[in-house]
Amino acid sequence: MTLSNGLRVVVSPDRTAPVATVGVYYNIGFRIEPRGRSGFAHLFEHMMFQGSANAGKMVHIKLVNSSGGVLNGSTHYDVTNYYESVPSNALDRVLWLEADRMRALKVDDDNLRNQRDVVKEEVRVNVLNQPYGGFPWLDLPPIAYRNWANAHNFYGDFDDLDAATLDDVQKFFQTYYAPSNAVLLILGDVDTDEGFRLAERHFASIPSGPQPSPAGIEEPAQIEERRGVVEEKFGTLPGIAIGYQAPRRLTPEWYAAAMLDQALHGGRVGRVYRRLVLEQQIAVDAEGGIHYPVGDLFDYNGPTLMVTRLLYKPEYSVDQTIAAYDQVINEMKEKGITSAELEPIKVKFRSNYFSMLEGGHGAYIPRYGLMHLLACFTLFDNDPKLVNTILGGFMEVTPEAVQSVAHKLLTHHNRSIVIRQPAKKGAA
């Protein structure tokens, strides 16, 4: 249902255990943060835990934990989410908290300084002080894209984080955090009427706000292979990541590309791992996927890549490694895929889909995956029920469609390559 202020509400009852998961998703991700403010969408996500009109700093965290629940938030390319999993007797309380911070953020300069410091340590622990930090999720965009929205440093340059002001915070909140730019999801131990009644009670009186104008995230067509080199400061092995511009969601090509992706990257049985790691033993690790590694097939709404990430042995050159990879790609384009290979891929895809719906984010956030899909289908497509029917589209993909999308996608002029080169040669 949709409240009068434009907030969409999705309720999904499930009485397995007396627990509920609540999420609020806003249709804003790090793609469209302001220029000169790289990393701001994520910094802002941290600010949403710093205090709202009736729940000051630390109150959100304290109230959720002391009710027996856990909470977190995350910033993605095109959405930002806030979620709690709690015993169902805390549902009313959790909805009150989410409504309070949708109504009004109440933060000060101390909060901003504090979270700026916290975010810098987050970037250090995840990127700057780790082997292969940011490889390739921060390495590929500046090589692959020409539009700043898609190409900039999503975690944030420290200068930009330092430049962020409280004024930026309130402006961002006013622009992107209106009820009509969000969806509320209630899953688990609640019945549908009760869920809608609670949503109405807590959220209906939040004033509506103007819808943000659509962001310009289009990319000019890519017409040449793009390459870049990034120094690997700690790790001992060289790495290569290759990203092909992927199709738009829900197009016929997208369904076929999902099967192509599974054929190439579906774990140890996928062609890339099998050939490069198990058979030729050039690489020691190979992974990949559409919108990999910080997202999946479903949670993007603009340009993205189908990525392969390799760590390979130092006795091989970049050219040898890419040549071996290209052989796998060329075979797919030339010989395609038999139904003997495609049918098991579909079985595995269906199985993975079920697991995603049930959990998808560790054992303590039940139904996270279902919540995430419902949110994306609501915000991007205005059709949460797609969650029930979307599998059909993948099951209908034919071997011919896979080969055809391979021909279209897997071309040199449609790809970008980053080479992650260790600073020191070899290892002791």
Add this chain to the structure above:
Amino acid sequence: MASAPRSETPSAVPALSPERPVIWPPRVRKTLSNGLEVVLVELHTIPKFTGELFFRSGNAVSAATAPGLADMTATVARTGTTSRTSRQIEEDLRRMGSDLSSGAGADTSVISFGGLVDFSSELLGLVSELAQHASFPADEFERERRQLIEGLRIERTTPGFLASERLRRVLFGAHPYGTVSPTEAQVTGYRLDQLVEFHKRCYRPGNALLVLVGDFSPQDMLAQIEKAFGSWATGAVEEAPNPKLPELPGRRVYLVHLPGAVQAQILIGNHAITRTHPDWLRLTLANSIYGGAFNSRLVMNIREQKGYTYSPRSGAHPLRQHGYFSVGAAVRNDVVGATLTEIFYEIDRMRSTPVEDGELADARNYLTGIFSLGLATQDGLAGQLATATLERLPEDYLETYRERILKLTSADVLDAAQKYFDSAHAQIVIVGDRAQIESQAALFGTPEVYDAQGNRI
């Protein structure tokens, strides 16, 4: 719904409504005639099932001769059987919509698997084959050996790994728990016959536990299990050695030098207890108040007030023979000393001042609540079942967990903190660039300095 009256949001926090009963789903337990222990729970959330086949022998068993051998054995065991090649195994798994992984920690080896329930019988057959008839192909072994060595080299550039390696060495010395990873030379020294022998000796039904959760009827599943595992021959397995632990000196500082590090990884620790110790829940609650939850004192202090770090956490770690307590935080270089001050301030406060009623009640609710969250998914249930059964905890451990937590008092927390937050014997490990942090580290004791290879410098 648009015509519904607009209500004002109340400014008071809504009270919790009455709790719905938390009911542990019934489990079916059976021991097959060959000694294989089986625990089943049905949970019909999705048309799948998840399982784990544990062996109560891990890296500790072979620590004296070949550290890490159990893990290598588990890794190579999935690469071939007497009737399937590596490639067939992987293709069969995909065809069954299934996943499978294998590995070993200090105390157990495990094959974890899951898939569409339509294929359960066939998947159990494959797991049984890996457990009984793994063929250990020489070429797969050599490939895995090289991958492991490359992985170890990368680990030696990872601050979190270097910190835990040094802490475990300091706390457990020559005990098997003192070694978290083999050296390159030790991996180079592995022989295929060692893997075969370990597998033959330890992958035995009398040494095993099979946990299954999912969309099945227990009677039907038991029949499938009997078919897959019933003819597996039993065999006696010896316990891992348990040499005496080192006496810890007073508080001491260890610095692992990682040139170019732009952050310092702090990890402090001391000896504690296992999950079977009567104080375990007291320690769990004390840890939750100190640094085991987002709302804990440590996180509020060094993250939310001071902004020194992103994800500080403390933890009580129960291994089978011994346990330890640790506190970790990755902090910016110029606040290493300030962070240690706060870590010890909060520890000493826990040890010297009783926790107030409100904070105590909040922490009890937190632990009982997250326990319930783990009941809603197949993986969550399997994890809790595995813990309780592997450690041979009392039969009603899971059913009574919440009420036992709710009975704990402020005195229990104080007692646990005084015994197990051993401030006076805390061993302090810091991984970072020596030039940036050594003078701050030295404020807490003369540092023993190591390089990333583990050599004293």
